[in-house]
Each structure stands twice: as structure tokens, then as C-alpha cells.
Amino acid sequence: MTTATIHPHEAAHFGALAADWWDPHGSSAMLHRLNPVRLRYIREQLDAHWHVDARERHPLAGKRALDVGCGAGLLAEPLARLGAAVTGVDAAPENIAAAKDHAAGQGLAIAYHAGELSALPPATFDLVTSMEVVEHVADPAAFIGELATRLASGGLMILSTPNRTTLSKLLLVEAAERIGAVPRGTHDWDRFLKPAELETLLDDAGLEVVDRTGLAPSPARGFKLGGSEALNYLIAARRKK
Template sequence: MATTISSSTPAALRNLRPLLRGAPHSVQNQFRAQTSPFSTSSSVNPTEVSHFNALASTWWDPHGPSRLLHLMNPLRHDFIRSCHASQPDVPPQDQVETLRYLDVGCGGGIFAETAARLPSTQSVTAIDPSCEVLAVAKAHARRDPGLREKLTYLNTSIEGLSVPQTREEQYDVLSLFEVIEHIERPAEFLSKCVPFVRPGGWMIMSTIARTWMSWVTTKVVAEDIVGIVPRGTHDWEKYLNEEELRGHFLREGGWNSPRVMGVVYVPGLGWKEVRGSESVGNYFFGIRKDK
């Protein structure tokens, strides 16, 4: 017998009805509908840019709409260090000014600023198509004169950057943190990122698996019920599973040593690594370009 929601049902449950109307029909069907989530075409979605423009003024508020990004930032650096540590031929991270970063979709600069402060960093180029968000990033960076020589912000997309012609112009780390799930055509986008990574360098990202659990936690709970994430931030159908990313790079060729780290947000404790959680929700993914 089908379950119905009647007038006698508690109000809290009745309030879930409009949320459940937006539920995926089934994970399996969504996978089939996205038989090629890496279909081709362009990158920046004006609707996505407009959404993040509206959040620009609160980007650096550690208790505001971007607080989960602030809490996740230390794990970004932990994951990058683990990727480098997995390769014995990579110089130790305590060497001074050896790494060049390209932070794509940098937002207000939470990661870019902290990366620029690392002794091992030679330079950080951070790009974003949102002019309002980037204005906030630049204004915040001006508070620290020490960033001036290492950190450069550019209001552009990956398509707007000149493709490097030499190894010296390429980057050791190309980061895509909370970016790929906002891209209309991820294969096209990733292919445009490839020339910017040095041989032996890393493309590193964080994103969300496309599962029922992630729909409940990121859409229903985080956006609609608790409001810890602004409504409309995520589109569940754009989420990518780890095996889809891994499969894409292996099909393309020229990449090796894929690494993944699943993370879970624990209220009161922040983001924590949880082995295996990459199959249900948030995760980091890194892969190394062949030498």
C-alpha cells in the first residue's frame, strides 16, 4: 500500500512533501540518463556565476554561507601533501618556493591565500569568472602585504587563459575545489585544464558523489532544512562519482596514480576523513600527469 500524507500528519512531515517532489526518481536511472556525464561543449554557466555573485560579500565570514568551505580548507592542504608524499621523486614540501599553483574557480580566495603563505609556494595564480567574488578576494588579500609577490587574481575562466608554451609556464598543482559540480560540460572543461599541468604535476579537486545519500544531505538537509548552505548552490544531477572521474582520466590517457579521500562533515567537529565515504558524498580526487 502506498504511503500518503494526510491532514492529520504532523506539520513537520507535511513540510517535507514539496522537498520530496524534487527527489531523483532513482539513482540507477540517473546514471543511465548520464551515460556520458563527460559530454562535450563549454564551461561557465551564467546562472552559476550569478548565484555566487550574490554570495560575494559574505565569502570571508567564517560563520556565514561559506563556513563549510572555511572548515574544509585544512583538508585541502592535507590532501595535496598526501598526493606529493605518495611520489618518492617529488621534492619535500618543506623546500622553499618550489611549487606553482593554478587555482581554478577560486571564489573569494580561501584556498589561494593559504596556499600563497606556504614556504614551499613559488606563486599562486587564482582565477574566477565572477567579478564580484573576485573583487572580494582581491580586497581581502590587500590586508596582507606579504601576499603581493606570490598571489595573482584574474577575472577569467580557464578558456580565457593563454595556454602555456613551456614547462616553466605550467603549474605543479591545478586545483578545482568545489568547482566540477558546477560545470555544464566537465569533459570539455577538464580537457582545457590539462595543458596547464606540468608533467609530474597534479590535478586536484573536491566534489560530491551522485547518490541518494548526497541528495538527502546536500539538497534536503543542508539547503532546504538546516540552511547551512544557500539554497540553489548545488545541482544533484551535476555531481560526479569517483569512478566516473577515474574512468575519464584513464580513458584520456597521460595520467597516473589516482588518489581519493572521502570526507564527512561532523557538526561541532568539522570535516573529517572517513575511508570509503567517497562512494556516498564529499570527496577529494587527485591524479598525476605523466612525466
């Protein structure tokens, strides 16, 4: 697939935040709060998919993982610690530079690439993740199609994205950007995907959804899995049998 999926304005916006990516109190603070919940979901799904004991420290040992829209490596690094051989791809070269520097400081060998996913050398991966990315690409159908081509037989794909609802417009776009919880210009509500729309794109790409859950705010824990999908949701999918 050669269709360009990078939106230049989006790449520039997130590239400008690269230096601040690993600061849990900086412009990416919301991602730091989301990441533990995402990781919990990923761990639950990979344990179920590959029948892994939940006590296993390295459930991805011997497996290849691809994180698309990896930013500065906030998810790629934990995947590497779970045992995976990780490749990270991001539209912004600034993010990839920050990711490489941080991984080197942590002693982690992660293969990072800047640019289009389709420009990667031909390869498939056991686990493909893409968190809060599909709403930022120029062509969601082409993007999901390219993700699908990278998923190995028997592999697992996990995505997260905001839902296009009145509540998400009020809280994720208008309120969050107004109070500085996320940088201004981060979200374009019109490009959010409803769950049924994303499931259609996955189906068209030859994938079947095996799980879907809400990602909602929690007064006690910041965010929690389950419950309402009105703001954000996660989806796990595999190749159709």
C-alpha cells in the same frame, strides 16, 4: 580548447555571495569548515608527489600553482603561504574583486583572473587544484580537459567534488539547503559525478589517478579524510607515464 565551461547561472549565484566569502559564520561557513581538511589532503599529496619533508614550511617554494574556481581565495591564499606563485581563476568577477582585496590586505601577491580558464595566457602549473567546481560547470569533459592542458609535466592535480548518491541528495542538497547550512540553489544533484565518472574524464584527458579518498562529516572535527565517499571525495592525479 575554446569550449565554454562557465554556467552563467552558477557564476551569478556564487558572485552574489562574494561579500560574505571570508566570514567564517556567513553563507560560506561550510567552506571554512572544509578548507582545513582539503589543505591537509593537499599537503599529504604534494609531500608524497615531490618527496617533501612534512616539516618543511614552504613545500611549494619555486613552484607555480593554479586554483580554478577560486572564489574569494580561501584556498589560493594558503597555497601562496606554502611558497607557491599562485594564479586563481573564477567565473564570477565579484569573487575575483573580493579575492584581490583580501589578498592585498594579507600582503599576498596572487594573480587573479575572472572568466574562462581557457582565456588565461598560455602557461602550465606544477599544482592544479579545483575544489567543488566540476559539478558546477556547463561541460565537465571540456573543463577537465582544460585543467589537464594547464598541468605541467611532472605536476600534480587535486580535485574534490560531491558524489551522486542517495545520501548526498538527502544531506547535501535537501537537508543542508533547508536548514541554511549552504545557500539555496548551491547544488544540482543531477550534475554531481560519481568517482568512476570523474576518473573516466581524467583518463580521457591523459591523466592517471594516484589517490582517492572520502571526505566525510566528523562529530569531533567537522570533517575528516578517509572512510565513506558517499557524500564527497578528493582525487589526486598526474600525467600518464
